Amino acid sequence: MKVFPLLLAALAVSSLSLAAPLATPPAGEYLTEQGWGVLTLKPASASGQPFSLSTVGSNAHVCQIEGVIRQGHAQVPTEGSDERCEMDFVRQGHDIALSSTPGCRYFCGMRAGLDGLYLRPAPGCDTASVRQQRKLFKQHYDQKDYAGAVNILAPVLARCQKTLDWLGAHWLRNDLALAQLRLGDAAACRATLQPLATDAARRDEAIRDSYPPAEAEGYLGVLRAARTNLKLCR
DSSP: OOOHHHHHHHHHHHHHHGGGGSSSSEEEEOOOOOGGGGEEOOOBBBBBHHHHHEEEEEGOOOOEEEEEEEETEEOOOOOOOOEEEEEEEEEETEEEEOOOOOOOGGGGOOOOOOOOOEEEOOOOHHHHHHHHHHHHHHHHHTOOOHHHHHHHHHHHHHHHHTOOOHHHHHHHHHHHHHHHHHTTTHHHHHHHHHHHHHHHHHHHHHHHSSSSSHHHHHHHHHHHHHHHHHHOOO
């Protein structure tokens, strides 16, 4: 007599599990690893859940697309193109896996793409929060409150590393290292800059040969600052 209710319960759990990918994800910002993609979801309504998506690919090529998600799926018009842009958004825990049809390249530069896993950032690691923490860091640094500046920026670099864009993360390293030096902790300054030390020792021409032009110029700015800071930290 107890088997039938248990079977119904098992079927109910199975149904919920199958429906999970279609569940409406929370509104907010989702970021790829290394921050090359930013997916922003607005609150859902009866007509669907509006989204905007921005990605950066090699040599500063970008994708920009907006639409509405309905039952985990979006169709975005491509004016003047014979190919349709269709996108699937599948929840994976707190994150969202995005896949798209070739027609979605209509919204992208040649070296940029959309597909990937978009992560729910750790608390305080969304774009606006990181920007605000950097602003607070500068305020403390300019006021020569170097301990306060370090206490603001060090947790951001540690907590948000996974979803920070790669150049942004390196600039944070430079900023944090300089504040640590001003605080009198040269050893911490060197440790913070260690991930940049090898490339900082290379010639500019070698960096340019290793990266597309846009990335090379951006990275060289980081490395020039790191070279100066590494000398100071000795």
